[in-house]
Amino acid sequence: xETRVKPTSxxxxxxxxxxxxxxxxxxxxxxxxxxxxGKHHVLSDINLDFAAGTVTALIGPSGCGKSTFIRTINRMHxxxxxxxxxxxxxxxxxxxxxxxxxxTKIRLQIGMVFQKPNPFPSMTIGExxxxxxxxxxxxxPNKDDLLEECLVSAGLWNEVKDRLNAHGGSLxxxxxxxxxxxxxxxxxxxxxxxxxxxxxxDPGSTLRIEExxxxxxETMTIIVVTHNMQQAARVSDYTAFFxxxxxxxxxxxxxxxNEIFSxxxxxxxxxxxxxxxx
Amino acid sequence: MSTLAAPKPTKPWAARPKDRVxxxxxxxxxxxxxxxxxxxxxxxxxLAYFATFFFFYALFTSGYQFYSRGSASxxxxxxxxxxxIGAALTILPIGSILWTVIQKGAPGISFGLFTNDMALAxxxxxxxSGGLLHAITGTITLIILSLIMxxxxxILTALYLTEIKGSLTRxxxxxxxxxxxxxxxxxxxxxxxxxxxxxxxxxxxxMGALALTILMIPTIARTSxxxxxxxxxxxxxxxxxxxxxxxxxxxxxxxxxxRSGLTTAVILGVARxxxxxxxxxxxxxxxxxxxxxxxxxxxxxxxxxxxxSFNAGSPEAITRAWAGLLVLLALILLxxxxxxxxxxxxxxx
Numbered sequence: 001x002e003t004r005v006k007p008t009s010x011x012x013x014x015x016x017x018x019x020x021x022x023x024x025x026x027x028x029x030x031x032x033x034x035x036x037x038g039k040h041h042v043l044s045d046i047n048l049d050f051a052a053g054t055v056t057a058l059i060g061p062s063g064c065g066k067s068t069f070i071r072t073i074n075r076m077h078x079x080x081x082x083x084x085x086x087x088x089x090x091x092x093x094x095x096x097x098x099x100x101x102x103x104t105k106i107r108l109q110i111g112m113v114f115q116k117p118n119p120f121p122s123m124t125i126g127e128x129x130x131x132x133x134x135x136x137x138x139x140x141p142n143k144d145d146l147l148e149e150c151l152v153s154a155g156l157w158n159e160v161k162d163r164l165n166a167h168g169g170s171l172x173x174x175x176x177x178x179x180x181x182x183x184x185x186x187x188x189x190x191x192x193x194x195x196x197x198x199x200x201x202d203p204g205s206t207l208r209i210e211e212x213x214x215x216x217x218e219t220m221t222i223i224v225v226t227h228n229m230q231q232a233a234r235v236s237d238y239t240a241f242f243x244x245x246x247x248x249x250x251x252x253x254x255x256x257x258n259e260i261f262s263x264x265x266x267x268x269x270x271x272x273x274x275x276x277x278x
Numbered sequence: 279m280s281t282l283a284a285p286k287p288t289k290p291w292a293a294r295p296k297d298r299v300x301x302x303x304x305x306x307x308x309x310x311x312x313x314x315x316x317x318x319x320x321x322x323x324x325l326a327y328f329a330t331f332f333f334f335y336a337l338f339t340s341g342y343q344f345y346s347r348g349s350a351s352x353x354x355x356x357x358x359x360x361x362x363i364g365a366a367l368t369i370l371p372i373g374s375i376l377w378t379v380i381q382k383g384a385p386g387i388s389f390g391l392f393t394n395d396m397a398l399a400x401x402x403x404x405x406x407s408g409g410l411l412h413a414i415t416g417t418i419t420l421i422i423l424s425l426i427m428x429x430x431x432x433i434l435t436a437l438y439l440t441e442i443k444g445s446l447t448r449x450x451x452x453x454x455x456x457x458x459x460x461x462x463x464x465x466x467x468x469x470x471x472x473x474x475x476x477x478x479x480x481x482x483x484x485m486g487a488l489a490l491t492i493l494m495i496p497t498i499a500r501t502s503x504x505x506x507x508x509x510x511x512x513x514x515x516x517x518x519x520x521x522x523x524x525x526x527x528x529x530x531x532x533x534x535x536x537r538s539g540l541t542t543a544v545i546l547g548v549a550r551x552x553x554x555x556x557x558x559x560x561x562x563x564x565x566x567x568x569x570x571x572x573x574x575x576x577x578x579x580x581x582x583x584x585x586x587s588f589n590a591g592s593p594e595a596i597t598r599a600w601a602g603l604l605v606l607l608a609l610i611l612l613x614x615x616x617x618x619x620x621x622x623x624x625x626x627x
């Protein structure tokens with residue numbers, strides 16, 4: 001049975017789990033990340049450590065570079081024409097941008113869930129979940145077990161176990177998003193990037209996905225971009241506040257989530273999290 | 279037992295019998311008016327009836343709407359009538375062509391038509407001798423050969439334009455667009471002078487297929503490009519983010535998602551060439567015997583057969599030509615239906 005975590009207050013989150021203690025890798029670090037689109041400098045000098053087994057929320061107003069930042073982590077940034085970047089993304093101490101790195105292997109280890117649910121339209125629910133294996137041409141001994149495991153982890157198994165051969169498009173928006181999470185889990189990433197995963201979903205689906213995030217954080221490092229501060233408070237161990245003052249986006253502050261929300265060090269953070277932004 | 283009866287589903291917006299009578303009356307008035315107009319003025323002929331009928335229909339419906347609801351409603355009704363005229367003008371020629379072909383071709387259709395070729399008959403012989411088996415097999419051969427050559431080239435071109443987006447994208451797109459306007463006789467003459475005279479020195483189905491391929495590639499490439507551009511970029515990103523290379527993402531996700539559109543592209547390509555006559559006349563030699571070898575010797579085809587039969591001029595030959603046209607139309611319809619069926623089935627699954 002899934003563990004249902006129902007945070008009731010900010011203090012609860014801080015006490016819920018010991019942060020960053022699970023030992024499965026050294027996690028992820030970014031060193032001096034800058035990003036450009038053409039001449040436009042959109043992100044400036046981001047240094048963040050993501051300890052293994054933690055959930056980090058990135059908050060901040062639209063256009064401050066949060067999405068761009070997580071796209072630099074799994075090298076999706078380079079798909080945008082005229083994009084450029086500087087800095088290092090260290091996974092186990094190795095820069096993912098170093099010459100000779102197989103970029104597809106990087107993306108297998110750093111999975112991604114997008115803002116809009118995007119199940120593959122030509123595939124069934126089951127095929128969607130296992131599509132990563134086919135795309136990367138990986139072999140697994142027992143696909144049915146993996147399929148069930150991923151759907152259970154994403155909190156979707158009970159809803160779709162009888163119609164794995166239906167099309168992904170036949171699911172509701174929230175179910176499609178959980179299908180996309182299950183799809184990202186099937187290749188067993190160690191880091192999962194989520195770009196506003198709940199922004200197009202209703203509160204019920206949002207709650208399910210937040211439960212999924214809590215549950216997944218036991219086995220992987222999660223970075224979630226969100227505009228919803230309650231969501232950041234509910235799911236994350238750490239929160240980083242990004243802001244752009246007309247120029248490139250910067251990271252203003254990073255701290256354990258309850259500190260960001262209860263006693264932020266920076267006045268701008270306080271203005272933002274208390275809704276007195278500007 | 280529930281005491282509350284469920285309400286009966288109704289459609290308050292649907293036309294009532296009274297409205298239907300009114301619409302019918304407007305239609306009848308327009309008919310009478312056009313009849314009267316043609317009777318009273320020097321304008322005569324079917325076309326006059328047709329034109330004045332639509333004019334009066336538009337006038338009366340919009341007049342009625344103006345009277346009952348005002349000018350905005352009247353404009354709406356007038357535009358509705360104009361759209362109706364447009365649709366009718368599109369369908370009329372097609373219906374007329376189909377009707378003529380069926381009417382004139384049906385007498386020439388017999389079972390023997392599909393089992394015999396013209397090796398031992400001439401177009402002016404009675405209809406009972408000879409047939410167009412050689413033309414049907416020839417046309418199918420030409421279409422298949424052209425498909426084999428043009429579908430991969432066309433779709434790969436579209437993939438270059440939409441997925442790779444290399445530095446040659448703009449010139450290639452321009453050339454493809456320019457190529458789609460190439461007259462078919464030019465493609466025929468090109469193959470004739472560049473391949474047939476200097477190299478093979480003989481008619482064959484392959485020569486015809488080469489010219490048809492030149493005509494078919496731009497159609498397939500342009501339509502495929504438009505279809506692939508409609509595939510949301512999120513799907514490509516999702517595939518890449520899952521650790522797929524570009525090649526795996528395109529073959530596993532982009533192409534399957536675009537399958538029905540790509541089928542349409544191929545159908546349009548076939549439609550472009552199925553009735554193409556000019557390059558066929560120049561390159562295939564138009565044999566009267568079933569020729570199973572597409573790479574050597576003259577090969578018949580339906581357009582060639584139709585052309586030859588019309589040229590022979592006797593009533594039998596003319597009937598043969600119409601029958602050939604009917605078979606050509608039926609063949610194209612059959613191919614379209616098959617393609618639609620195949621693409622729909624794969625998607626529904």
